[in-house]
Amino acid sequence: MIYTLTLNPSVDLIVSLERFVEGRVNLSESEYKLPGGKGINVSQVLKNLGHESRALGFVGGFTGRFITDELDRREVETDFVEVEGDTRINIKMKDQRFESEVNGNSPAIPQERLEELLRKLRELKKDDLLIMSGSVPKTLPADIYRQILEGIDNDIRVVIDTKGAALEEALKGKPYLVKPNNHELEDIFGVRIETQEEIVRYGRKLLEMGAENVVVSMAGDGALLINHQGTYFGSVPKGEVVNSVGAGDSLVGGFASGMAEGLSITECFRRGIASGSASAFSENLCTKMEVEELMEQVRVEKL
Numbered sequence: 130m131i132y133t134l135t136l137n138p139s140v141d142l143i144v145s146l147e148r149f150v151e152g153r154v155n156l157s158e159s160e161y162k163l164p165g166g167k168g169i170n171v172s173q174v175l176k177n178l179g180h181e182s183r184a185l186g187f188v189g190g191f192t193g194r195f196i197t198d199e200l201d202r203r204e205v206e207t208d209f210v211e212v213e214g215d216t217r218i219n220i221k222m223k224d225q226r227f228e229s230e231v232n233g234n235s236p237a238i239p240q241e242r243l244e245e246l247l248r249k250l251r252e253l254k255k256d257d258l259l260i261m262s263g264s265v266p267k268t269l270p271a272d273i274y275r276q277i278l279e280g281i282d283n284d285i286r287v288v289i290d291t292k293g294a295a296l297e298e299a300l301k302g303k304p305y306l307v308k309p310n311n312h313e314l315e316d317i318f319g320v321r322i323e324t325q326e327e328i329v330r331y332g333r334k335l336l337e338m339g340a341e342n343v344v345v346s347m348a349g350d351g352a353l354l355i356n357h358q359g360t361y362f363g364s365v366p367k368g369e370v371v372n373s374v375g376a377g378d379s380l381v382g383g384f385a386s387g388m389a390e391g392l393s394i395t396e397c398f399r400r401g402i403a404s405g406s407a408s409a410f411s412e413n414l415c416t417k418m419e420v421e422e423l424m425e426q427v428r429v430e431k432l
């Protein structure tokens with residue numbers, strides 16, 4: 130079974146307008162709401178690519194109900210722990226010049242609700258796949274991903290997509306794969322990274338810190354897969370970016386779908402990149418057909 134974990138889900142409010150003017154009343158041209166949060170997006174991508182998964186995490190209030198109802202409608206299985214407060218709303222605003230985001234705060238997660246989640250996670254079995262994505266609510270410890278890794282069977286392969294202290298701590302739990310983007314890599318080491326060689330050098334440090342595999346995504350500039358067998362560069366397809374929200378999650382979802390099918394790691398990487406780009410080139414998260422159409426354009430070479 131594939132499980133995704135979203136500690137900090139969101140209702141994403143996607144707003145488009147021609148030009149945002151600061152300090153003025155701006156009228157939106159169109160807006161719509163989506164169930165969001167990184168692990169939830171991974172579950173949706175897995176569904177689109179033909180894989181069932183169970184989405185875990187915390188939801189609460191009217192926004193939490195919206196997420197559960199929407200996922201039910203999309204036939205994505207959920208087993209959330211309910212909390213008192215409202216799940217946050219994240220605003221994603223796009224005008225002709227910029228994509229901007231305002232992400233809300235998580236509701237408080239009481240200790241007994243955390244324990245309820247940890248009990249669910251302890252039921253995972255050998256050969257299950259767990260994908261833990263996104264930020265950690267402020268009321269949870271920053272090393273929660275590491276605690277989870279240490280509490281589950283060692284044979285469960287775990288993919289982690291998070292940043293900052295949560296990622297640094299998670300590495301100590303020896304995850305199968307982590308997926309920072311190049312900026313998140315800069316943040317961890319407190320450096321400016323200018324070249325691909327530097328990305329590889331800092332990516333390799335994540336291996337030393339505990340990861341078995343590292344994928345560094347670099348938006349339209351390609352992606353790197355780094356592990357103890359070597360370093361691979363993956364090219365990204367060319368196209369017009371329509372909505373990049375969830376592109377990174379689609380990379381993770383595509384990669385995980387390949388893992389579930391027993392593909393080689395470089396094929397998982399290719400599928401991941403095609404999925405990321407298919408999502409970036411469309412309004413919604415990628416469909417299977419869109420991913421298949423882009424696969425040919427993704428070349429993976431060993432450096």
Ligand SMILES: Nc1ncnc2c1ncn2[C@@H]1O[C@H](COP(=O)(O)OP(=O)(O)OP(=O)(O)O)[C@@H](O)[C@H]1O
Nearest residue numbers: 310346347348349365373375376377402405406409
């Ligand atoms: N301009 C682009 N052209 C082609 N593909 C893109 C572009 N931007 C993003 N992608 C696709 O999405 C993947 C993930 O992109 P990115 O590096 O921006 O991840 P991220 O920062 O985690 O994404 P997110 O916007 O979801 O936070 C890339 O590897 C690529 O496949």
Ligand SMILES: O=P(O)(O)OC[C@@]1(O)O[C@H](CO)[C@@H](O)[C@@H]1O
Nearest residue numbers: 139165166167219263264374375
């Ligand atoms: O605050 P986090 O957890 O880092 O990211 C949350 C988020 O920006 O990530 C998804 C896109 O990747 C969105 O659905 C959601 O709003």
